[in-house]
Amino acid sequence: MLRAKLTTxxxxxxxxxxxxxxxxxxxxxxxxxxxxxxxxxxxxxxxxNRSQVMQTxxxxxxxxxxxxxxxxxxxxxxxxxxxxxxxxxLENSHLEAWGPFGRGWTLQNFSAEIIAPQAIPLIAxxxxxxxxxxxxxxxxxxxxxxxxxxxxEKFKGNLKGKIVLSAPIKEIKAHFxxxxxxxxxxxxxxxxxxxxxxxxxGGGPEAMLSSPRMAEFIKAAILDAxxxxxxxxxxxxxxxxxxxxxxxxxxxxxxxxxxxxxxxxPMMEAVMSLFMGKVNPWDKDAPANVPQITVANEHxxxxxxxxxxxxxxxxRINLGVKFxxxxxxxxxxxxxxxxxxxxxxxVMVGAHMDSWHSGTGATDNGAGTAVAMEAMRILKxxxxxxxxxxxxxxxxxxxxxxYGSRAYVKSHFGxxxxxxxxxxxxxxxxxxxxxxxxxTKPEFDKFSAYFNLDxxxxxxxxxxxxxxxxxxxxxxxxxxxxxxxxxxTLSISNTGGTxxxxxxxxxxxxxxxxxDEIEYNERTHHSNMDVFDRIQGDDMKQAATIMAAFxxxxxxxxxxxxxxxVKTN
Ligand SMILES: [Zn+2]
Numbered sequence: 376m377l378r379a380k381l382t383t384x385x386x387x388x389x390x391x392x393x394x395x396x397x398x399x400x401x402x403x404x405x406x407x408x409x410x411x412x413x414x415x416x417x418x419x420x421x422x423x424n425r426s427q428v429m430q431t432x433x434x435x436x437x438x439x440x441x442x443x444x445x446x447x448x449x450x451x452x453x454x455x456x457x458x459x460x461x462x463x464x465l466e467n468s469h470l471e472a473w474g475p476f477g478r479g480w481t482l483q484n485f486s487a488e489i490i491a492p493q494a495i496p497l498i499a500x501x502x503x504x505x506x507x508x509x510x511x512x513x514x515x516x517x518x519x520x521x522x523x524x525x526x527x528e529k530f531k532g533n534l535k536g537k538i539v540l541s542a543p544i545k546e547i548k549a550h551f552x553x554x555x556x557x558x559x560x561x562x563x564x565x566x567x568x569x570x571x572x573x574x575x576x577g578g579g580p581e582a583m584l585s586s587p588r589m590a591e592f593i594k595a596a597i598l599d600a601x602x603x604x605x606x607x608x609x610x611x612x613x614x615x616x617x618x619x620x621x622x623x624x625x626x627x628x629x630x631x632x633x634x635x636x637x638x639x640x641p642m643m644e645a646v647m648s649l650f651m652g653k654v655n656p657w658d659k660d661a662p663a664n665v666p667q668i669t670v671a672n673e674h675x676x677x678x679x680x681x682x683x684x685x686x687x688x689x690x691r692i693n694l695g696v697k698f699x700x701x702x703x704x705x706x707x708x709x710x711x712x713x714x715x716x717x718x719x720x721x722v723m724v725g726a727h728m729d730s731w732h733s734g735t736g737a738t739d740n741g742a743g744t745a746v747a748m749e750a751m752r753i754l755k756x757x758x759x760x761x762x763x764x765x766x767x768x769x770x771x772x773x774x775x776x777x778y779g780s781r782a783y784v785k786s787h788f789g790x791x792x793x794x795x796x797x798x799x800x801x802x803x804x805x806x807x808x809x810x811x812x813x814x815t816k817p818e819f820d821k822f823s824a825y826f827n828l829d830x831x832x833x834x835x836x837x838x839x840x841x842x843x844x845x846x847x848x849x850x851x852x853x854x855x856x857x858x859x860x861x862x863x864t865l866s867i868s869n870t871g872g873t874x875x876x877x878x879x880x881x882x883x884x885x886x887x888x889x890x891d892e893i894e895y896n897e898r899t900h901h902s903n904m905d906v907f908d909r910i911q912g913d914d915m916k917q918a919a920t921i922m923a924a925f926x927x928x929x930x931x932x933x934x935x936x937x938x939x940x941v942k943t944n
Contacts, residue, residue: 414759415856415924421753422920429912431459432745435728436735436907443503444729444772444779445479445657445705452728453706456769460710460748464755465767468710473782476772477657479699480504482732487615487668489516489678491689498624498671499615500733500903501694502631504656505667508694512612512666514538516688518679519606524598527605534609538690541602544679545617545672554897558836558889566837566866566889573842573939593645604634606665613666613692617675621897625904628669628733629774631656647797657775659700666694705729707779708769712754712761714930720763721818722929723825724750724922725780727773727874734905738895740873742910742918743828744769749919750926761930763823770874773829777804780874788822789815789881806841806869806876809942813881822878823935825885826925829873831899833891834914835921837864841879841886845937853928860917864889882941888918 411420435442435452442449453470461468480503489495490513518540521527558566606614618626633654647653656664670678682688708728714720726743730736751767772778781803785794793799793811802810828835835857838850847865854862869879870887878885891914899905929936 414757414927417757417759418753418923418927419856419920421757422749422923423916425756426749426912426916426919427752428745428749428915428919429910431748432737432741432910432915433907435744436737436741440735441732442728442730442736443480443732444775445476445699445703446481446732447479447699448481449479449729449771450706453708453769453771456708456728456744456748457710460708460751460767463752465710465751466713468708470706471709471783471786472704472706473772473779473786474705475659475703476705476775476778477655477703478504478659478661479702480657480732481697481699483507483695483697485694487670487692487694488690489688490691492686495674495677497674498626499668499674500626500628501696502628502667502669503732504661504664504698505631505694505696506664507696508613508666508692510693512538512690512692512694514612514690516540516615516678516682516690518682519602521598521602524601527602530605531609534606534611536610536612538613538615538692539606539611540675540679540682541606541614541616544676547622547672547676554894556893557833557891563836563864563889566868567864569866569868571842571844571867572869573942589646597645599632600634600636603632603665607634607663611665613668613694615668615670615675615678615690617672618669621902622672624671625898625902626669626671626733627900627902629731629901631664631667633661633664644797647800655775659703666692668692668694705771705779707771707783709766709783710751711764711766712751714761714764717762717930718764720821720823720935721766722761722763722823722926723766723768723878724827724926725768725770725825725874726828727770727779729771729774729779730905731774731901733901733903734899735907737905737907737910738831738893738899739901739905740773740829741907742832742915746828746915746919746922749915750922753919753923754927759927761927763930765926765930773874776800777874777877780877781880784877784881784883787816788819788878788883789813791881803876803880804871806871806879809944810880812943813941815881819881819883822883824929825875825878825883826922826929827873827875827885827887828890828918828922829887830890831892831895832910832914833893833895834860834911834917835862835888835890837862837866837889838886839870839889840865840867841869841875841884841939842867843884843937843939845939846884846886849932849936853925854921856924857917857921860921862917862921882938884936884938888921890918
């Protein structure tokens with residue numbers, strides 16, 4: 376009834392609206408839009424009115440699919456992007472190997488269900504580099520309720536061939552806020568007013584490592600590592616765990632765990648083992664793990680409650696995987712538009728093309744990849760001749776430790792003298808800190824700027840200056856034509872977690888744009904729902920347009936972008 380009433384009302388409104396708009400059209404003919412004249416107007420016209428960014432993204436995500444580092448899918452994406460950029464007219468389009476990284480991994484088949492005492496199909500996904508079940512696995516399900524190490528004792532001898540629920544119930548709360556959000560004026564003002572990170576005292580890796588939260592985190596990680604070692608030693612057949620967050624069928628997951636001995640290690644070493652993995656499941660000679668599967672939290676919790684109520688559960692799991700160890704190298708796709716009078720100087724754009732495996736890596740980071748490619752397509756389609764060479768880098772191994780872009784920067788521009796030590800690794804991952812002196816290559820002095828996009832599908836709202844105050848007036852001018860598209864904010868603050876750190880870490884101007892995060896943390900970031908349909912097409916067009924304008928401006932200015940003073944120990 377309500378629906379019928381609404382329909383009638385809606386129809387009446389539509390008729391009124393239609394008559395108004397017809398009247399308006401006959402009354403005043405709008406002036407035809409002015410043809411774009413300046414290069415920036417042309418970039419805007421091409422980017423907003425003839426965009427190909429969504430076609431590019433659809434091929435990367437829907438057709439090629441998830442792009443785990445060193446997997447055949449990522450190799451296919453490397454080849455496809457190299458060929459596409461060449462087809463658009465870019466030059467020197469090629470792949471650059473780095474590594475060795477390790478083994479690739481492909482999911483071949485997967486199903487997981489409870490078959491007794493009643494059928495329960497599970498929303499679940501195996502972790503990357505998990506082992507296979509070697510065919511159909513049918514077994515009892517056991518909940519290992521261990522809050523500390525000694526709780527494991529009572530399960531000794533009982534887990535062989537069993538399917539283990541490895542963690543307690545995950546609390547789930549209702550959502551009272553929409554997952555999709557744009558930055559508010561207040562959010563943007565806070566970013567604009569942020570303190571200069573180069574002047575702040577404290578902070579940095581040391582402060583982070585000594586925080587109580589970190590201590591808690593390490594303690595939990597040590598217990599998790601002990602539990603995993605116990606499960607493997609006891610011969611468990613598969614490990615089921617809840618998703619670290621998420622609900623409603625969205626699960627978040629990365630790679631399978633390899634148990635590591637963290638007990639008694641200094642904090643720095645323990646953190647290093649956790650984040651950078653001294654032993655990784657992709658290593659060629661990695662110790663055997665066990666099939667590791669993440670289950671949607673509502674489904675996972677029910678299984679525990681059934682077991683606690685005395686039910687005997689049986690599950691059937693079929694997990695087939697393939698490891699690829701014929702080529703342990705990984706690849707970045709590189710291509711360029713050669714400059715004119717300053718062609719030996721370089722402006723770069725990039726994004727990481729590798730993704731996690733349970734979705735199709737649409738927002739992390741197919742979006743950034745498609746935007747960076749589209750920015751290059753726009754410049755080439757308009758035949759705007761840049762003075763400096765504009766180069767694109769589509770990175771791999773970002774998800775495992777920002778490896779691809781770091782390898783590229785090291786081989787082309789330079790590295791810290793202590794490169795490869797835990798301290799240098801940590802600094803490279805976190806950004807912003809001091810470090811050992813920088814050993815440079817000749818291209819270091821020819822480098823102007825790097826622009827990165829890796830915060831999801833959301834449009835550009837401004838730029839993080841990474842403590843480089845000298846670029847503020849320059850970027851202010853470059854953003855001015857895009858105020859009406861919502862890009863206004865310059866923040867002196869650092870942002871981390873992605874490939875601009877590889878440049879910033881050795882004192883080269885490297886920037887990540889401020890973006891609306893839309894549903895990034897709630898829905899897509901490393902989840903099974905990181906797929907094409909979560910991408911906002913209008914945001915992507917806006918981002919590619921602004922990216923193209925920044926590249927063009929950086930390539931045309933008289934001087935290279937100013938650098939901030941480099942901190943060395
Ligand atoms: Zn990611």
